Amino acid sequence: MTPFEWILAVCIAIMTACLVSGLVLVLRTSDVLTKAVLSDLVFYTMIAIFLTWTLTNPTSIGYEVALLAAIAGGVLPTLSMARIISKGRR
Template sequence: MSAFSVVLLVCGVVCALALLSALVLILVTRDVLSRAVLADMVFYSMLAIFLIWTFANQTSIAYEIAILAALAGGVLPTLSMSRMISRGRR
């Protein structure tokens, strides 16, 4: 294993632990707003794991998928979070 592979493995483990902790917190917490924030954390940690995987396994469309997910995942959760906080009022 090269040094880069070790770094990718450590990054993947850290992201996986963050993903699992967010999933546990979603199940434990009762607050709707906290669940919404944790759902965003789950999405972004899955996106980070995908990007880590693409560094080790090259495909032709991997980065386009990540950019699309970041754009859609950056705008839509922000809008839904603002709706949840304002309770649907405009």
């Protein structure tokens, strides 16, 4: 393994630890707003892990997945978070 791959492996390990801690907090909390924020954390962390993995493992669809995740991950969670905060009111 090259030094760059070691650095990426450490980064993926740190992101995985953050992902697991977010999932534990989702299971332990009863607040709906906290669960909504943590679900965004889990989603974005999974995208970050995938994109970090694609730096050393070239795939033909890696950047299309990133583009789709940016569109779906940027718009939809913002709308759902607004609905949760306002409790469904417009």
